[in-house]
Amino acid sequence: MDEVEVVVAHSERATLRVGDVFLKVDSDQARLDVEVAAMALVPVPTPEVLWRKPPVLAIAAVAGTALGRLGEPSTASPAAWAAAGAAVRTLHDAPLPPWPRRGKDLDELAADLDHECERLxxxxxxxxxxxxxxxxxxxxxxxxxxxxxxxxxxxITHIFVDGDEVTGIIDWSEAGPGDALFDLATLTLGHEERVGDLIAGYGTDVDLDMIRAWWSLRSLLNVRWLADHGFDPFAPGCEVDVLRSRM
Structure with a gap:
């Protein structure tokens, strides 16, 4: 019998792995709705949806290994990073999905930034x-x-590669209309040395200052949440080190 592996678990959602099947448990059915709809629309490799019975979504594992992990040097080749960049560009060039932008608007993000900076x-x-x-x-x-x-x-753990080929992009529950540079910044958070490889595949001029801005913004907003949910933003190469690199 396959063992049950807890991939991630906190008060909002949990992901379990049993053999080659991932079980995503989410109290917010809208997130699972978006995930299933996005995987059906995007022109990039995604996992196969096996079945859905709220609040659980079962998807098949994708081949290959993650492009890397936050806090660890990525062992993926420059060509693999370039392939990831090309896949992300293909996504960003796709027609917008029919649902509205998820997440907060600029005023709400600014208010959150004020609050988090004060609390930190x-x-x-x-x-x-x-x-x-x-x-x-x-x-x-x-x-x-x-x-x-x-x-x-x-x-970075949401893009899988086999050699120099992207085999799958997972976890689409936050997909929707948004800032392309936020995706690029999230992917390269803690891996600044791989930005050039990614952009080589992305294939267009990218405002690196905006990527750095998103690194700082994402890290400032997430430090307390991560600590409160059992993660360690102070681990080497993680969010606090990202913030220190801007000094």
């Missing part, structure tokens, strides 16, 4: 100079952008 300092989580510097960097991301079909949570 007053609670003694991070030094004031570190927060202030990264807030200055992060504010550049709070600008209008042209909506693209985005993944919305394109962490």
């Amino acid at each position: 300092v007053t609670d003694g989580v991070l030094p004031a100079d570190l927060v202030t510097r990264n807030r200055q960097v992060a504010e550049a991301a709070l600008r209008p952008w042209t909506p693209r079909f985005t993944h919305g949570d394109l962490q």
Whole structure:
């Protein structure tokens, strides 16, 4: 009998692996609706949907291995990173999905940034100079952008490769119209040295300052949430190190 592996689990959702099947349990059915719809639309490799019985979605494992992990050097080749960039560009060039943008608007993000920066300092989580510097960097991301079909949570562990080929992109529950540079920043968070390889495959001019702004913004907003949900943003190469790299 296959063992049950807990891939990720917190108060909002959990993902379990049993053999070659992933079981996603989510209390928010809208997220699962988006995930299934997005995988049916996107012009990039995705997992096969095996069955769905709310609140559970079963999907097949994809071949290959993740492009890397946050906090660890990526062992994937430059060509694999370029292939990932090409796949993301294909996604961003696809027609927009029929559902509205998920997540918060610019005013809400700005308010969240104000709140989190204040809490990080007053609670003694991070030094004031570190927060202030990264807030200055992060504010550049709070600008209008042209909506693209985005993944919305394109962490490095969500792209799988076999050699130099992308075999699958997983976890589409946040997909929708969004900022293409947010996807690129999420994918390269903690792997600044691989940005050039990714952009080589993406194949267009990219505003690196905007990517750095999203690194700071995402990290500032996530440090307390990660700590509260059993993750360690202070681990080497993770969010706090990303913030320190801007000093």
